[in-house]
Amino acid sequence: MRPYSLAYLNAHRCTPPEAVRVAAATGYQFAGLRLWPNGPSAPQQFLIDRPDVLRETLAALADTGVGIFDVEIIRIGDSFDPHTWDSLYDACAALKAKAILVAGDDTNEARLTENYARLCEVMAPYGLTADLEFMPWTAVKDANTALRVVQNAGMPANAGILVDALHFGRSTTTLDDIRALPRQLLHYAQICDATAGTHFSTEDMIHTARCARLLPGEGNIDVRGLFAALxxxxxxxxxxVHHEREKTADPTQWAATCLAASRPFTG
Known part of the structure; x- marks a missing residue:
């Protein structure tokens, strides 16, 4: 059976233990958490340096049998130090998480590549993969760029490439590009839908990604073709994530709706 994980953005209204319990109640095997914000003062779930929240989350994991799959987020910029996130690695180890989502912001690709290799090295003792997500408004704009960075970094054993259906549909990435990704670099993929195309402004792309994704089948991204290629x-x-629609559905209802809509597209 293909495992499903409740992504942070799908449960952004939940605390970490709440997200675990929502995932369990709605048929997911895993949950994802955002324990580090994607920008200064941006939304996140608070667990690092909060032992009470960690204890409650670990209890929820033990009670439900749900696991933590991915934790967000590390951004590789021009002044990158992989030890900035030491507390995040420790939290991931305590939660037995599998992956950390990584974004590449540094437009100097040689430096980005070197720093990605350093990140993989630092994360390796924690048993975590560093899953580089291509996003068309970042320095890693498409699947080919992500693959080039990982290959030039020396293909670390814990390297990964994260495929998000939204960014597949709004970048120049093709199904052939997806099929060309080495299997050992693929640890999970993200599903949603939207209007496909490469004509959107950065502001529009970020708004959709963070606030207004569609259920699979509601847009025109080739979601079925993408997951057939993976x-x-x-x-x-x-x-x-869809902030307007979530106003009329509690987190459990929304999680169940999204999983039911995703299953037909993922085999």
Missing amino acids: PADLPVSVEV
Whole structure:
């Protein structure tokens, strides 16, 4: 059976233990958490340096059998130090998380590549993969760029490339590009839908990604083709955030709706 994970953005209204319990109640095998914000003062879930929240989350994991799959987020900029996130690695180890989502912001690709290799080295003792997500408004704009960075970094054993259906549909990435990704670099993929195309402004792309994704089948991204091109057993992170629609559905209802809409597209 293909595993499903409840992505942070799909449960952004929940605390970490709440997200675990929502995932369990709605049929997910895993949950994802954002324990580090994607920018200064940006939304996140608070657990680092909060032992009470960690204890409650660990209790929820033990009670439900749900696991933590991915934790967000590390951004590689021009002044990158992998030890900035030491407390995040420790939290991931305590939660037995599998992956950390990585964004590449440094437009100097040689330096970005070197720093990605350093990150993989620092994360390796924690048993974590460093899953580089291509996003068309970042320095890692498409799947080919992500693959080039990982290959030029020396293909570390814990390297990874994260495929998000939204960024596939809004970048120049093709299904052939997806099929060309080495299997050992694929640890999970994110599902949602939207209007496809490469004509959107950065502001529009970020707004959709963070606030207004569609359920699979509601847009015109080739979601079915994408997941047919990915390994059949690849875990799927359901990442359908839509702030307006969530006003009329509690987190459990929304998580269930999103999983039901995703299953037909993932085999």
